Amino acid sequence: MLLLLLACAGTDPAAPSPVPSPSPPAPAAAVAAPPAAIEPPPPAGPDPHVDLHVDTPTQMVRRKVGIEDPELESGLDDMVEGGTNVVVEVLWPPRSPQPTWPAMVEELFAKVEEQDARWPDVEVARTPSEVRRVLAEHHVAMLVSIEGAHGLDDGGPVGPQLARLAALQRRGLSLIGLTWTFSNRYAGSSGDTPSDNPAGLGLTDDGRALVDEANRLGIVIDVSHASDAATMEACQRSKAPVIASHSDADGVHVHARNLPDEAVRCIAEKGGVIGVNFHATFVGPGANVRKVADQADYLKKVGGPGVVALGSDFDGLIKTPDGLSDAGDLPKLWAELARRGWTADELRAAQGGNFMRTWQAVLDAAGPR
Ligand SMILES: [Zn+2]
Secondary structure, eight states: OHHHHHHHTTOOTTSOOOSOOOOOOOOOOSSOOOOTTSOOOOOOOOOOOEEEEEOHHHHHHHHTOOTTOTTSTTOHHHHHHHTOOEEEEEEOOOSOOTTHHHHHHHHHHHHHHHHHHHOTTEEEOOSHHHHHHHHHTTOEEEEEEESSGGGGOSSSOHHHHHHHHHHHHHHTEEEEESOSSSOOSSBOBTTSOTTTOTTOSSBOHHHHHHHHHHHHHTOEEEOTTBOHHHHHHHHHHOSSOOBBTTOOBTTTSOOTTSBOHHHHHHHHHTTOOEEEOOOHHHHOTTOBHHHHHHHHHHHHHHHOGGGEEEOOOBTSSOOOOBTOOSGGGHHHHHHHHHHTTOOHHHHHIIIIIHHHHHHHHHHHHHOOO
8 A cells, every 4th residue: 555655656757747836036126115005915935725625634543644744645745746725624423322523523623733743844723814924934734524414413502512613713713514424413415305305305403504614613613424405505595605616527437525606606606615535436437537627627617717626535545546645646627727728826826816815705794702
C-alpha cells in the first residue's frame, strides 16, 4: 500500500501546472501612504486551494497515526505536493447507539487539535481572515466539519444539542453536514427510501431548528448525503448559502448520492458551492481524471462557474479514480480542466475562491456577534 501510494504520487511530470505560482509581494512603492479610509489589502499569500471533504481524522484515529503518515491519501506531504493549502477535516460519527456519537466527535476533534499542536505547518482556522494569515505563512489551514448532525445527538432534547453546536464552533467548528447514510433526528438521508422513513425524508422540526441556529451562528450547512427532499428544504429555508461538500451530479451519472439538477441550481442561486466527489461509484463507470473533469464541467454548465469546488473524499475508503490516488495528484485535474478551456479565473474559483466567497457570505448573513 505504501509503495503503491508512493508510486502513484507525483508520477506525472509532464502534466502542466495551470496554477500560477504566487507572486512575491510587490516592493514598497515610494509614494504617499493611502488615506486611512482605504482598507489595507489582505496579507500576501498563495491563492486558497481548498479540499472540502477528507476523512483523514477517522484514519488517523483508527490507525493511531498523525497527518504526516505517508499512507494517508490526504496527508501533509500529499497536500503540499498537490497544492492543497485549505482542507476540511471531517469528524465522522458512524452508525452506532446514540449516546456514543458526541464522544466519537470529541475523539476525532481532539485528533485534529493534536495535529495543530504538534505540527507548525498545519493550523485550525475559524474564519476566512485566519485562513489568509495561515496561507501568508505558507502553512496548511484545517477547517473542521461534522459529517452528520447526529454527531450532536445524545438522545436528549434538541436545545442542549444546539448549544453543543455553539460550543463546538467556539472550539473551531466551521461546517456541519445534515446527515450521513442514514436518516437522523434532523433530516432524511439519500441512503434511505420513503419506506424506510414513513415520516418523510425532508427536514424534521429539529432539522429546521438546526438550519436556523447554524444560520445564526455563521456555520456552513452541508447537504451532501441528505435526501433530495432535505437538500431542497435546507437550501430554500437557509438564509445563507449552503454547500454540498462532496457530491457529484445525477446529470452525469444517476446515483441516489448524486445531486439532481434542481438541487445544483438551488445551491448555485443561493451562492453556495458543490465539491466534486472523487469516489468512483458516484463519478460513474470508468472513473478517471477525465470523468471527474466531466462532473466539474457539468456543474459549471448547470450552476455556473461560481458553484464549482472540490471535495475529494480522500481517506474515506473511497475507490479512487484512475490517476487521482491521493492529494498529490490534484494538478492532473486542474490540467485537464485547463485543457478543456477553463480560464485561469475559473480555475482559481474552483480551486478555492468560490468556497471562500461562500464562507464569508455565511458569516456575513449571521451578522455581527
Ligand atoms: Zn461522505
